[in-house]
Amino acid sequence: MMLLAIDLGGTEAKIGLSDGEGRIHKKASAGVSEDGYRTPIVESAIHAAKQFMAEYPCEIRGVAVSACGQIDPESGTVIGTNGRIPHYEGTNIKAAMERAFEKETWVLNDANAALLGECFTGRAKGLKDVILITLGTGVGGGVLSGGRLLGGAGGIAGELGHFTLRADGPACPCGKRGCFEHYASASALVSRCEAASGKSGLNGKIIFREAEKGNPVIQAEVSAWIRDIAEGLTGLIHIFNPEMVLIGGGVSAQEELLIRPLRERILQEAMPRFSEGLRIERALLGNDAGMVGAVRFWLDHQKSACF
Ligand SMILES: [Zn+2]
Incomplete structure (x- = not known):
């Protein structure tokens, strides 16, 4: 059946x-x-x-x-x-x-479904404390705490794209300013690379190819993007103390240019007891x-x- x-x-x-x-x-x-x-x-x-x-x-x-x-x-x-x-x-x-x-x-x-999926048959199979963020047009997310999906009073907790990372940031469609999503999404990476390079029509593929080739303007923007993702995630790690943080979305396929530097930065930035045994990985189920x-x-x- x-x-x-x-x-x-x-x-x-x-x-x-x-x-x-x-x-x-x-x-x-x-x-x-x-x-x-x-x-x-x-x-x-x-x-x-x-x-x-x-x-x-x-x-x-x-x-x-x-x-x-x-x-x-x-x-x-x-x-x-x-x-x-x-x-x-x-x-x-x-x-x-x-x-x-x-x-x-x-x-x-x-996003909550993606997290449950990863815990069912994917990268986080069998784990009980996991945060997932998906980096796409926006940032989606979910939190599994003690084996339960964090739902909150109305079942809608885990809007990880919409906490304020910069109080003086730009207005967000959610009505607030400077939301994490504005800095951490894949779209944010494209916008910042276009602004810095003066080129239009960029996408993730072009950006990572340029970064790999050593384009210094693009490399600087990718690094700044990773710093912002790490900053937001480190805060979430201090709140939820996960054993694994999963990164989803098309850009998460970039192990060397995204996942590895992001992992290094987070493990450096998080308080020592929070980074003990903490794994930062790419989501598996696509x-x-x-x-x-x-x-x-x-x-x-x-x-x-x-x-
Ligand atoms: Zn927002």
């Missing part, structure tokens, strides 16, 4: 079939923003998932969803998006999926992490799991 796993992002939905061990057997992806969001992304995802199920017909036991934005994990409702995706906030994803597939559905935020974590979350809701 399989679970239908859906990772709903702002531009794309990833869809897969998973067994009870978190292995993804078949997968596909579909755009959800192609008509400029005239169709709500949840509807687009359901449509794509139905096509997927027609292609790989099998009996499913439930639907496990990882979704962007702030998600109330109890009701499966989108309770915040910073206004970025039209027709999304307020959607009850759980109810919509249960209507569409007539199977029990559980929904959680995508694009599957959200689906795998959603499956874990679904299984955790089954009182008598009979997989």
